[in-house]
Amino acid sequence: MRVNVVVNGEKRQADNVWEGESLLYVLRERLGLAGSKNACEQGECGSCTVYLDGVPVCSCLVAAGQAEGREVRTVEGLADGDKLDPIQESFVECGAVQCGFCTPGLLVTAHDLVARTTDPSDAEIREALAGNLCRCTGYEKILDAVRLAAARKENA
Amino acid sequence: MTRSAPARSPQDLAETVSGGIGASPLRPDGTLKVRGEFAYSSDLWHEDMLWGATLRSPHPHARIVRLDVSRALAQPGVHAVLTHEDVPGENIYGLKYQDTPALAEDRVRFQGEPVAILAADHPEIARQALKEIEVEYEVLEPITDPERAAHDSTLPKLHPDGNLVRYQRILKGDPDAAAEVVVSGVYEIGMQDQAFLGPESGLAVPDDDGGVDLYLATQWLHVDQRQTAKALGLPPEKVRLTLSGVGGAFGGREDLSMQIHSCLLALRTGRPVKMVYNREESFFGHVHRHPAKMYYEHGATKDGDLVYVRARMYFDGGAYASKTPVVVGNGTTLSVGPYNVPNAKIEGWGVYSNNPTCGAMRGLGAVQPTYAYESQMDKLAAALGMDPADLRIRNAMSEGSTNVTGQVVDFPAPVGELVQRLKDMPLPPERTGAVDIRDLPGGASNVTHGEGVVRGIGYGVTIKNISYAEGLDDYSTARVRLQVIGGEPVAMVHTAAAEVGQGLVTLQQQIARTELGVPRVTVHPADTSVGDAGSSSASRQTYITGGAVRNACRAVADAVYALAERRLARSAAGMSLAGGKVVAADGEVLTGLAELLGEEIVEETREYHHRKTYPLDPETGQGDAHVQYGFSAHRAVVDVDVELGLVKVVQLDCAQDVGKALNPDAVLGQIQGGSAQGLGLAVMEEIQVVDGKVRNPSFTDYLIPTVLDMPPMRIDVLERPDPHSPYGVRGVGEPPTISATPAIANAIRAATGLELPRVPIRPEHITGT
Ligand code: FES
Numbered sequence A: 001m002r003v004n005v006v007v008n009g010e011k012r013q014a015d016n017v018w019e020g021e022s023l024l025y026v027l028r029e030r031l032g033l034a035g036s037k038n039a040c041e042q043g044e045c046g047s048c049t050v051y052l053d054g055v056p057v058c059s060c061l062v063a064a065g066q067a068e069g070r071e072v073r074t075v076e077g078l079a080d081g082d083k084l085d086p087i088q089e090s091f092v093e094c095g096a097v098q099c100g101f102c103t104p105g106l107l108v109t110a111h112d113l114v115a116r117t118t119d120p121s122d123a124e125i126r127e128a129l130a131g132n133l134c135r136c137t138g139y140e141k142i143l144d145a146v147r148l149a150a151a152r153k154e155n156a
Numbered sequence B: 001m002t003r004s005a006p007a008r009s010p011q012d013l014a015e016t017v018s019g020g021i022g023a024s025p026l027r028p029d030g031t032l033k034v035r036g037e038f039a040y041s042s043d044l045w046h047e048d049m050l051w052g053a054t055l056r057s058p059h060p061h062a063r064i065v066r067l068d069v070s071r072a073l074a075q076p077g078v079h080a081v082l083t084h085e086d087v088p089g090e091n092i093y094g095l096k097y098q099d100t101p102a103l104a105e106d107r108v109r110f111q112g113e114p115v116a117i118l119a120a121d122h123p124e125i126a127r128q129a130l131k132e133i134e135v136e137y138e139v140l141e142p143i144t145d146p147e148r149a150a151h152d153s154t155l156p157k158l159h160p161d162g163n164l165v166r167y168q169r170i171l172k173g174d175p176d177a178a179a180e181v182v183v184s185g186v187y188e189i190g191m192q193d194q195a196f197l198g199p200e201s202g203l204a205v206p207d208d209d210g211g212v213d214l215y216l217a218t219q220w221l222h223v224d225q226r227q228t229a230k231a232l233g234l235p236p237e238k239v240r241l242t243l244s245g246v247g248g249a250f251g252g253r254e255d256l257s258m259q260i261h262s263c264l265l266a267l268r269t270g271r272p273v274k275m276v277y278n279r280e281e282s283f284f285g286h287v288h289r290h291p292a293k294m295y296y297e298h299g300a301t302k303d304g305d306l307v308y309v310r311a312r313m314y315f316d317g318g319a320y321a322s323k324t325p326v327v328v329g330n331g332t333t334l335s336v337g338p339y340n341v342p343n344a345k346i347e348g349w350g351v352y353s354n355n356p357t358c359g360a361m362r363g364l365g366a367v368q369p370t371y372a373y374e375s376q377m378d379k380l381a382a383a384l385g386m387d388p389a390d391l392r393i394r395n396a397m398s399e400g401s402t403n404v405t406g407q408v409v410d411f412p413a414p415v416g417e418l419v420q421r422l423k424d425m426p427l428p429p430e431r432t433g434a435v436d437i438r439d440l441p442g443g444a445s446n447v448t449h450g451e452g453v454v455r456g457i458g459y460g461v462t463i464k465n466i467s468y469a470e471g472l473d474d475y476s477t478a479r480v481r482l483q484v485i486g487g488e489p490v491a492m493v494h495t496a497a498a499e500v501g502q503g504l505v506t507l508q509q510q511i512a513r514t515e516l517g518v519p520r521v522t523v524h525p526a527d528t529s530v531g532d533a534g535s536s537s538a539s540r541q542t543y544i545t546g547g548a549v550r551n552a553c554r555a556v557a558d559a560v561y562a563l564a565e566r567r568l569a570r571s572a573a574g575m576s577l578a579g580g581k582v583v584a585a586d587g588e589v590l591t592g593l594a595e596l597l598g599e600e601i602v603e604e605t606r607e608y609h610h611r612k613t614y615p616l617d618p619e620t621g622q623g624d625a626h627v628q629y630g631f632s633a634h635r636a637v638v639d640v641d642v643e644l645g646l647v648k649v650v651q652l653d654c655a656q657d658v659g660k661a662l663n664p665d666a667v668l669g670q671i672q673g674g675s676a677q678g679l680g681l682a683v684m685e686e687i688q689v690v691d692g693k694v695r696n697p698s699f700t701d702y703l704i705p706t707v708l709d710m711p712p713m714r715i716d717v718l719e720r721p722d723p724h725s726p727y728g729v730r731g732v733g734e735p736p737t738i739s740a741t742p743a744i745a746n747a748i749r750a751a752t753g754l755e756l757p758r759v760p761i762r763p764e765h766i767t768g769t
């Protein structure tokens, strides 16, 4: 089948998509957007999180056909050209990235949290990120990064 | 299949950042990683590539009676189906012992053992075609009890030499010493998984010369190259490996997974072949942490001085040896912990079984005994009526101590101080009044409001050997080049050392900046076109590869001084490099590096070898087996809901000596991440194996800590330089994983008064149901 999606503001089309292919597969292997990660492909780790019509979802759980005609924003679409999004900046600055495999999914989740919440409490941050596994960092620096991005947004 | 843009190379680092050793510069790969542009091994893509897939045994132990691939090969879109008969070289590999078939021949020894591989146009075609491979098995009784495997010679032999991989005994002082106060216990530890997030994956590209290029995520390029070349029947130089982005490792990438398979398929089809494991396959495709059963007895004086330790420990290595010999070596030599013990009798067995193969994981061989002896220390403290922290401080080893193998600790060992510092840290406030139920065990889904919740405090202290031991010459190689690019001096560092997330690339730059006094440093992608760097494991890369980079930089600096001596006609004595200039002993700036070098390129390659270690005496286990030790200690505060058996770690504090923090932020990151893995082992992480079969190969059922499980941490980093290591460093990565587990287990015991002789501690262990 053919799937049409708007990805990061651009109309994209994938041909010969198999029944059963996930949105994650289409993004990674057909559209060349390998930023969203394939850590479990079972909806358990959050590494593949993307915005679908503005709502964060695990793209490994979305069938490619379900994305037809919809808007997808991936980690590649967070930065404004060369300018990183504040959440990306704070992840780099706080040392919240080690191997970085969890990072793209965490960034989308955290981006959403910071966009819809002003001054999130620690409990709110933890709850929001609870679906994103990270095996390297112990999360402490990820929490720092989200707090920093939220504070910067407040003061902006 | 089309693709818009190729992913960028992981170490295509146009930008460099400032900061020498002791600073915490930002990771040079950080920006690529947050942009989603960093090319991990599963992101690689090649026009024309095929997808590889692996058929694995459903049985833990079986004879292969018949294997027919013809139906699979006839499927449209399938380009090759291979079995052991298609392995052109030796169908056997292994890290310590050569005992693992690349593809099973007449027998499978664990569930998930690779039996056949194939390549197809689409991953789904590949998966479907696997079902068309016909294998007839004669199912055999699996061997699943490691203790029996060690002693029962009537069991079937899994390997020609039987089922014992290694036995090691250590005798110190009077092994039969008696003591006034004696405590004993039997401790068990479940099978933990590295659970790195980036799946096993790689891209093999055949070359016109009959060789192959493999781009992959690994911990040690050269050891993969040697094993893969042997199986392919090619000379090593025809099997070129390049490190791709690695999504975590923790020991799980030390053994081969898809290396030989992807290369075989690429060479057979003449096309690039990509292999990517899914999460379930990843659980079958790599080795795990050795489960263990340990019998311990501690004897002490009434005043609390340790008199003896006696221990017997059984490590289940599973189907193939992998790192089992090292686990037995580490496990026995570190068996008494960071304590002074005059008398000891220790025995360790590592065995083959039909359980999943176990090998390297962070804290290799030290995690198991630390859990046991730290449980014992609390038991002993209770028997003596002593404070558990004070008992540890009283017996703590220090510089000049002699360890259980007779080796003198000739470097700082501030064990007692680590515990004291934890003891002095403030505790979290007691819960009073109304509580936020999200902070209670079980979180928002909890049904209590704090009734039935009790709090406990526990300590865990560990000693871990750094680097490879028992006489291994464990070295690294670095090539450093200095040249003028765009009018500026630029240093380029090239090693084969694997950046697995720990921050090695940052550190190589920091060292070069410090040694050569130039701000601009790039790191060449790690590959096999430079000498061996050894493994990114055993907390050794900063130490060993850091040492190699330092040595190569110093050789480059010496060459620069010689050049300056000739050009400027003055003695090189006392010259140094700083700020891109050559500076005389008295501080006078002699010349800019850019002017001095001009078109000239200075390049030097050097190795770093750590000081010699020696094998253990097979009878007594005595010997100077270790290079260096890392020490860490944790204090855990836990809340336990005794009715539901749920545990919430409220606070987890750590004190660790790192010798010298070359990158303080990265050190904290290692301690935080390591502590999380230790927490996982204490309360949730276990591969459940029943009759040799894995019951939970998914992230739904194998639980790793989430952000809700990790408590705040206070971290106290000591820097007591080791006079024998480069810059005084002490390996950092492993100790925090090791000491976190017993601290949490001890805290749960303190809260509940229960024996809890097994980790992970599950709710039913607490509720007794
Ligand atoms: S890859 Fe989608 S949730 Fe793990």
Ligand code: FES
Residues within 6 Å of the ligand: A096, A097, A098, A099, A100, A101, A102, A103, A133, A134, A135, A136, A137, B197, B247, B248, B501
């Ligand atoms: S940084 Fe490696 S998984 Fe999060």
